[in-house]
Amino acid sequence: MVSVPLLLALLGPLFAGAPGPRAASFTLGGGHWLGTDFVGRDVWRQVLLGGESVVLVALAATALAYAVALPLGLGAALTRRPWLEESLMRPLDVLLAVPSLLVVLLVAAVSEPGAAGLALLVALVNIPDAARIVRAAAAQAAASPAVEALRMQGESRWRIAFGFVGRSLLRTLAADAGVRLTGVLYLVATAAFLGVGVAPDAADWAVMVDRNRTGLFVQPWAVVVPALLIVALSTGTNLLFDAALDGGRRSEKRKEPRR
Template identity: 30%
Template sequence: MWRNRSLVLGGAIVAVILISAVFAPLLTPYSPTEQNYTEILQPMSAHHWLGTDPVGRDILSRILIGARTSMEVSFGAVAIGMLVGIPVGLFSGFYGGFMDNWVIMRVVDALQAFPFLILALVLAAMLGPGIGNAMFAIAIGYLPIFIRITRGQVIAEMNKDYVEAAKMVGASPMRIMFKHILRNVTTPLIVQGTIAMASGIVAEASLSYLGLGPKPPTASWGTMIQTAQGYMSQAPWFGLIPGFAIVIAVLGFNMLGEGLQDLWNPRNRNR
């Protein structure tokens, strides 16, 4: 495992981000919403490690709370996508027939006809700004991904000996699906869920940038970048720092997903 650099480095980055997000209220040196007009756009200093924004709020505090916001939306969206998409994919792959080919998969095809971010943007615009609405809009984009992956894995497992043996001893379809098949298809789903966290971070930042994410004064990396547009020549750190945070977070989750895929790949087990 320690030779898997993507897993180790990605896991370390994700661990730091998750710890920062969970304990953000305890780690923030200042209130993320407290305005101080005597310290507007201050550069990095001993008092404000990452400087201040146009209304004197501490950028480090807002970055930490922004991490919490980003993780909350991303994790919630992935959780909804998996909790709904995996059972639907299980039933679709196990039973097949009309519901699989002409109902479920046609809905999946229709959803995947739209680019992920465009679909999330349209849904968020219809629902309005807010953490819950952003989470739901992003989750809808994940549904076809998890349905299709689960369905494909179930179809690949259907003719294996352990499934036939379970049928011969009289196991119910629900028991076969959720006790026998599901445990053998979790690996690609966990990998996809990890990678989906990265795209969720980008989606949340994009929605926040367009004013469709968490409502002010809730800190969000996307909102910080949007606000920084008019101050890039005067205070470039204000926009670069949240942008750097997004890049690092996305890189960490992508590396972790790639590392998990390599770790669980049967071809790499004997290396």
């Protein structure tokens, strides 16, 4: 479920080839495996080209969100200054009250973000929630005697934050990453569906669903195939992370000494 959409997104443009002559809109056959779309373009070629803008933007946005949220959450959990923790977390609480899709639409109304801008914008709306999860998960480890011992030994803040406390967050971050990537993927797809960050006739899976839905009962493949690829990637990502977490739990249980 994960490999097919990812391979299409990464390698699809290499095999798409040059665009052929356009046929009649919403037709099946005629040398086109999946028929043609609303303007007569080959649907299979659009599928090969359409994953890059959705999948890569979602992956980039998720990585950027964690790149900022991780140091923010760890800094808030490890600081001994309450005013600093409040200064880091309270603005994020205010941002959480604003719906993420509303922020994307408001920014898009002012300027056209493009693919890179859309990835940055989606990352920004995910930073507050991710930082709060990191801070909550790191609070217990940050207050442990081991951290106090490391401080007394003169260990650097970097080593304490990422070498000890950060390692204790791996299971929590893995569980959150599956859910967050799914949410980011749907937010990126919804933004593309509404025409934010991509051209109205772009080769994009979400745009394909939007522009071809009027011919759903005439030529369903132009809608069904890109929609299934988006759903397969999001569902498969969650199942993949769940399986990894379950495997880690079983491995730990096998290592526990029997009494």
